[in-house]
Amino acid sequence: MIQTDILIIGAGPCGLFTVFEAGLLKLRCHLIDALPQPGGQCAEIYPKKPIYDIPAYPSILAGDLVDQLMEQAEPFKPGFTLGERAETIVKDEEDQFIVTTNRGTVHCAPIIAIAGGLGCFEPRKPPIANLPDFEDKGVEYIIKDPEFYRGKRVVISGGGDSALDWTIFLADGVASEVTLVHRRDGFRGHLDSVQKVMDLAEQGKVRLLTNAEVVGTEGDGKLETLTVKHKSEGEMTLDTDHWVPLFGLSPKLGPISDWNLNISKNAIEVDTFDYSTNVPGIYAIGDINTYPGKLKLILCGFHEATLMVQSAFKRIYPDKNLVLKYTTVNGVAGF
Amino acid sequence: MIKVTVVDREGHSHELDAPTDMGMNMMELCKSAELPVEGTCGGMAMCASCHMYLRSDHALPKKSDDEEDMLDEAFHVTDESRLGCQIHLADDLDGLVVELAPVG
Numbered sequence: 424m425i426q427t428d429i430l431i432i433g434a435g436p437c438g439l440f441t442v443f444e445a446g447l448l449k450l451r452c453h454l455i456d457a458l459p460q461p462g463g464q465c466a467e468i469y470p471k472k473p474i475y476d477i478p479a480y481p482s483i484l485a486g487d488l489v490d491q492l493m494e495q496a497e498p499f500k501p502g503f504t505l506g507e508r509a510e511t512i513v514k515d516e517e518d519q520f521i522v523t524t525n526r527g528t529v530h531c532a533p534i535i536a537i538a539g540g541l542g543c544f545e546p547r548k549p550p551i552a553n554l555p556d557f558e559d560k561g562v563e564y565i566i567k568d569p570e571f572y573r574g575k576r577v578v579i580s581g582g583g584d585s586a587l588d589w590t591i592f593l594a595d596g597v598a599s600e601v602t603l604v605h606r607r608d609g610f611r612g613h614l615d616s617v618q619k620v621m622d623l624a625e626q627g628k629v630r631l632l633t634n635a636e637v638v639g640t641e642g643d644g645k646l647e648t649l650t651v652k653h654k655s656e657g658e659m660t661l662d663t664d665h666w667v668p669l670f671g672l673s674p675k676l677g678p679i680s681d682w683n684l685n686i687s688k689n690a691i692e693v694d695t696f697d698y699s700t701n702v703p704g705i706y707a708i709g710d711i712n713t714y715p716g717k718l719k720l721i722l723c724g725f726h727e728a729t730l731m732v733q734s735a736f737k738r739i740y741p742d743k744n745l746v747l748k749y750t751t752v753n754g755v756a757g758f
Numbered sequence: 759m760i761k762v763t764v765v766d767r768e769g770h771s772h773e774l775d776a777p778t779d780m781g782m783n784m785m786e787l788c789k790s791a792e793l794p795v796e797g798t799c800g801g802m803a804m805c806a807s808c809h810m811y812l813r814s815d816h817a818l819p820k821k822s823d824d825e826e827d828m829l830d831e832a833f834h835v836t837d838e839s840r841l842g843c844q845i846h847l848a849d850d851l852d853g854l855v856v857e858l859a860p861v862g
Binding site: 550582609670673719 | 800807823831833834835
């Protein structure tokens with residue numbers, strides 16, 4: 424079991440800065456994030472986009488901001504549970520929160536700071552009514568182990584790099600048959616991957632269906648047939664063992680919505696005095712919270728994190744007095 | 759100020775006054791009118807949560823590669839599909855009609 428002072432759900436900019444502010448108060452932090460790397464949206468969606476409203480940075484790339492925040496947090500030795508989603512929360516007999524992830528990692532802390540941004544990133548699922556019936560029975564949203572597809576017939580949907588890369592990989596003697604279905608002629612992947620797929624299609628190693636989309640899934644207990652709708656030629660069926668729809672990731676509030684927190688419009692309601700939620704000991708900061716006048720800005724999240732850790736300190740040490748110490752006077756003493 | 763109409767997912771029409779001097783786009787206009795448009799990425803054409811259909815015959819600027827690429831990750835995409843964040847409100851869009859695409 425991982426024990427810490429503040430368990431931060433979400434390793435985006437706001438969660439990372441919390442580590443620094445908590446560290447100044449000698450509180451230790453551990454972060455959980457569903458993504459495999461820290462940085463949240465900044466790292467996952469727009470690492471190469473400049474941000475212009477971080478104080479003192481006329482312009483900084485989102486990816487660089489994450490790197491800087493990691494460096495700033497480093498003296499306080501944060502722990503990370505990455506690639507796992509915080510799933511359940513319970514209180515133990517000592518009034519500590521026990522948070523367990525979808526992979527069974529258990530964390531224990533007196534304070535929870537939810538800095539979950541827009542929620543956890545999950546694969547976008549095509550709107551086909553009976554699709555859940557075939558999940559893990561022929562339909563997979565992520566390719567974990569390509570060997571799983573050896574000798575199998577595979578249909579991949581999507582037009583980005585992951586769709587192209589896996590098509591190329593599986594067509595190279597792994598799957599027995601590879602079909603790529605995409606809604607238009609153009610692809611958004613790297614040019615050489617696009618060319619490679621075109622070449623493979625010409626050589627007959629990949630069946631390329633463009634201007635088409637999968638609109639139906641059928642099978643008896645497992646996936647057997649897909650219905651593909653072509654823009655001009657109508658519908659056809661495709662026999663297959665697997666379908667891998669690769670339409671990117673989108674954020675969902677996820678299991679946090681079952682944590683008995685007051686939620687309004689997909690955001691957690693907080694008291695602006697200390698960004699506490701309706702559950703004592705659980706705070707929410709950054710894009711995931713809401714209050715009158717809320718602005719979803721990274722700089723506002725930094726402010727919220729700073730005030731929140733003061734309140735967290737007082738909850739952990741009710742008898743200790745806290746004096747604000749300036750880093751200019753004391754420097755940064757890490758752990 | 760121009761007038762635009764947004765048809766929501768229940769088929770109700772909302773006629774909105776849209777300022778053309780504030781650098782706003784359709785995603786932001788819908789959000790400010792509290793219509794159910796997420797605008798997750800904040801208008802960078804990096805999610806597809808402001809997917810909408812053009813329902814009037816206004817000649818919108820051609821889709822950029824970014825917009826076209828992002829629509830690859832959306833569903834229910836048709837020839838009329840646009841990302842609201844890429845429709846910039848200007849005087850020549852008076853009378854524009856859009857319909858919000860289904861979520862999913």
